[in-house]
Amino acid sequence: TRTSRPQRILKAVQRKATVGDPQSVITAIDHFCRHREWAMNVGDEKGSILDSVVNEVSPVTVLELGTYCGYSTVRIARLLPPGACVITLEFNPDYAAIARQVIKWSGLEDKVQLVEGASGDWIPWMKEHFGVQAFDLVFLDHWKERYLPDTKLLEECGLIQKGTVLLADNVICPGTPDYLEYVRNSPHYNSQYYRSHLEYTKAEDGLEKSVFLGY
Numbered sequence: 577t578r579t580s581r582p583q584r585i586l587k588a589v590q591r592k593a594t595v596g597d598p599q600s601v602i603t604a605i606d607h608f609c610r611h612r613e614w615a616m617n618v619g620d621e622k623g624s625i626l627d628s629v630v631n632e633v634s635p636v637t638v639l640e641l642g643t644y645c646g647y648s649t650v651r652i653a654r655l656l657p658p659g660a661c662v663i664t665l666e667f668n669p670d671y672a673a674i675a676r677q678v679i680k681w682s683g684l685e686d687k688v689q690l691v692e693g694a695s696g697d698w699i700p701w702m703k704e705h706f707g708v709q710a711f712d713l714v715f716l717d718h719w720k721e722r723y724l725p726d727t728k729l730l731e732e733c734g735l736i737q738k739g740t741v742l743l744a745d746n747v748i749c750p751g752t753p754d755y756l757e758y759v760r761n762s763p764h765y766n767s768q769y770y771r772s773h774l775e776y777t778k779a780e781d782g783l784e785k786s787v788f789l790g791y
């Protein structure tokens with residue numbers, strides 16, 4: 577049978593990127609997805625906004641929901657200082673297997689904890705299993721209908737505290753209307769929209785950054 581798209585993305589990394597060089601992994605994936613096959617990575621345009629938010633927050637613990645092939649995991653982890661790490665959750669075992677290899681090729685495996693499973697099942701165990709107090713930054717990029725329930729679950733589990741930054745991909749395309757309504761109307765969040773484009777296309781999309789203000 578044909579290879580999968582994630583497998584073809586990994587091949588492009590292994591062909592074009594240098595082991596231990598995260599920027600070359602990012603460049604290889606962006607080139608492949610722009611010139612060969614579109615794929616749902618956050619991409620270079622929104623990725624630059626993600627970079628600026630990571631640099632602004634300088635987080636010690638990051639949660640990423642939705643790993644896919646590990647593109648944004650590498651973007652985030654490459655900016656983290658020693659001792660900081662990103663925990664990334666992926667439901668699809670085939671995606672997770674590819675992501676592990678992409679992350680390894682980038683040389684960032686020491687800064688990444690990739691967890692296979694459903695966000696709703698894992699979030700309640702984060703404190704106990706990973707010794708996390710609260711997340712400094714959460715990047716939401718998984719199933720769009722899970723953004724709101726998982727945000728509420730993170731709040732209930734005390735994993736979002738005063739100053740925690742939520743950064744959500746695809747708030748316009750495919751769109752996350754219930755999540756947007758929540759963070760923009762809640763008195764507990766200060767929310768702003770970074771207008772951009774759907775990865776590798778001219779369609780509008782953007783990232784929503786929401787800072788938790790405490791209770």
Ligand SMILES: O=C(NC/C=C/[C@H]1OC[C@H](O)[C@@H]1O)c1cc([N+](=O)[O-])cc(O)c1O
Pocket residue numbers: 616617618642644666667668671717718719720745746749750774775
């Ligand atoms: O569904 C998207 N992301 C969530 C991915 C969900 C998949 O990964 C976990 C699970 O196995 C599911 O099949 C998505 C979709 C588009 N899109 O244009 O359709 C663009 C994006 O940036 C996206 O993150």
Ligand SMILES: [Mg+2]
Pocket residue numbers: 616617618717745746
């Ligand atoms: Mg996305």
